[in-house]
Amino acid sequence: MVLIGCSILPHGSMILDPTVLDLPSGSDELHTAAKYVGDYLRDHEPDIVVLATPHGINISDSIGQFVCTYRQIDR
Secondary structure, three states: OOOOOOOOOOOOHHHOOOOOOOOOOOHHHHHHHHHHHHHHHHHHOOOOOOOOOOOOOOOOOOOOOOOOOOOOOOO
16 A cells, blocks of 8 residues: 545635635635645545544535544643
8 A cells, every 4th residue: 555645724604605605715726726636635535534634524416424532731
């Protein structure tokens, strides 16, 4: 098994629906980049996808396993 790709994307609702009014500057470019990453992933048909997020995962038509650890840091 080899690593075929890696990407880091910022999050925000604007990547889901760029037609929402009053989005920040650059939202169209972010939406286009997110779609490109999704297309790249689909086209390469990987055996395993590793998705790391500090938030929950919403996956349609797939089985997802979400594992989260919590660590308190005393400051």
